Amino acid sequence: MTSLKIAIVLGKFPSVSETFIVNQMVFLKQQRHAIDILCLGELNKEDRSNVLINEYKLMDNAYELKWQSMMPTNLFQRILKGFSILISSIWKRNFIDFISSLNPLKYKRTALNFNQLYQVYFNNWMGWKNYDVVHIHFADYAVSLLPNLKRYSKKIVVTFHGYDAHNFSTDYYEQLRKLDQITYTVNTNFLKKKVVNLGFPEDNIMILPASLDTELFSPNPVKNDRFELLFVGRLIELKAPLKAIKIVHRYLSTNPMVHLTIVGEGPEEAACRDYISAHGLEKNVEMFGNRTQNEIVQHLNKTDVFIFPGIIDHNGRCEAQGLVIQEAQAMKVPVVVSDVGGLPEGLIDGESGYVVKSDKIDDYAELLHKLFSDEKLKTSMGERGRLYVKEKYDTQNIGAKLLELYIE
Known part of the structure; x- marks a missing residue:
């Protein structure tokens, strides 16, 4: 080629x-x-x-x-380059546009200081x-x-x-x-x-x-004693980080071993931290700022389930794709996402993860517990997810x- x-x-x-x-x-x-x-x-x-x-x-x-x-900011260099552009425009067949830009009667000061010529350029x-x-x-x-x-x-x-x-x-x-x-x-x-x-x-x-690069997002899982959940994304309303925390809060009564890591920054951060503090969730929810791709890979290696409960925000916007759910699947991590926007298109529902009705917090909790209770299911979903992403989303x-x- x-x-x-x-x-x-x-x-x-x-x-x-x-x-x-x-x-x-x-x-x-x-x-x-x-x-x-x-x-x-x-x-x-x-x-x-x-x-x-x-x-x-x-x-x-x-x-x-x-x-x-x-x-150029220097006037002499600006004029010198300007005349070079003007000469080149003869061969580019748009000389008239360029010479017209220097008409002070039409463009006044912007013609004299060559601003108009550079806008045409x-x-x-x-x-x-x-x-x-x-x-x-x-x-x-x-x-x-x-x-x-x-x-x-x-x-x-x-x-x-x-x-x-x-x-x-x-x-x-x-x-x-x-x-x-x-x-x-x-x-x-x-x-x-x-x-x-x-x-x-x-x-x-x-x-x-x-x-995504499925060689970079290649699993090397790390065992841990807790049931690790992960949310990655800008902390904005439509990605619903606060809802992810509420899901963990709901699930905590069933499984005190659950732990959520939130990676990202944004305007919802204060509301998330306030909720964590108000409900005493400091031991079960940790918030990090933005992380590099390599650092996100490290987080995913420690993760049991990735959660992305996106919603339609007050402006009517929602997630169009959510590449992070493909990154999680590439790492053999099952995903649990909402049925909003383009999110359901990014996994195989029931095979590499689950799609949940956006307003059903109890359903999220039930599916998380299903994956916690069935290691074989969690593993098979992870395997299926990586194959799916390599076929459909590899760079x-x-x-x-x-x-x-x-x-x-």
Whole structure:
């Protein structure tokens, strides 16, 4: 296969909650494709918490995608580079747009200080870089790049992740839907239905789940004396960390050996800590902050059951996929999740874990006790879960499908 030049557009990089995108980048690098990481938000080149970022030198080709970042702060250098851009535009066949940006009667001061020229340069930049593929994560970022995308004639992939299908209206995406060179991806059938409801054509939406490295998430279990439960995720309403604590509180009367570890940070942390303190659960529930992938693997090695009781939050949002439940299954840990959003699509109910009606706390407790009481069942579910995830969610398999999409 010919090496592709690929732009991957993100908001913030790196992000602790988007390690699956790093896995995707690593796969592309392993296949000898060239990638640029373009950030519309914060780019923290000092953050190397994900070891793969260092190993594959991802920061070497990471850039802020803002017109201000393309413009030198020194006025002399700005003008010098500006004239170089102007000359290059002659061969790019958009010289008129660039020379017009220097019209002081129309643009006043922004023409004289070359700000307008650099904004035009930004809007043409993707085409000038001659990328074979532009892959934009989060559809609202694609809307913000519409002037650029309208000038880019090659393959565009836009991935919806969840909030971008919930927080915006059909009208918001009207101009994006008019660009016929875009293919859309989503992580679950649940999310696909939401995107179709926004007016996007069903036959142009591909289901491509967030993936994981099943070699990294490979089990090496550690025996312990307690019945260990684990919750991992941002501590926000829709992921329901407080509900996980309430489930443990309910189950504690049946099994005093139960212990819950919560990994993550977020606005629900204070409410979780208050509940733990108010009900004397300090010995049965421990809270940690954010952890690296390797540290999460260590937690999973100590875990008997992973619990994710997601809910529909007060804004109507819920979990679209929940990659962490696939990470748990890859580690041969049975999962118990709610029936909300795309969560039920991410396991084999009754074989690699259980799906529970969201409001049935007693049902969670009963299923936890079933797994506690039957070691053979827990082991067989763990084995089935790893096989399932390796087939459906491994980065090598999902990456191959992504490449097919890039070149079709």
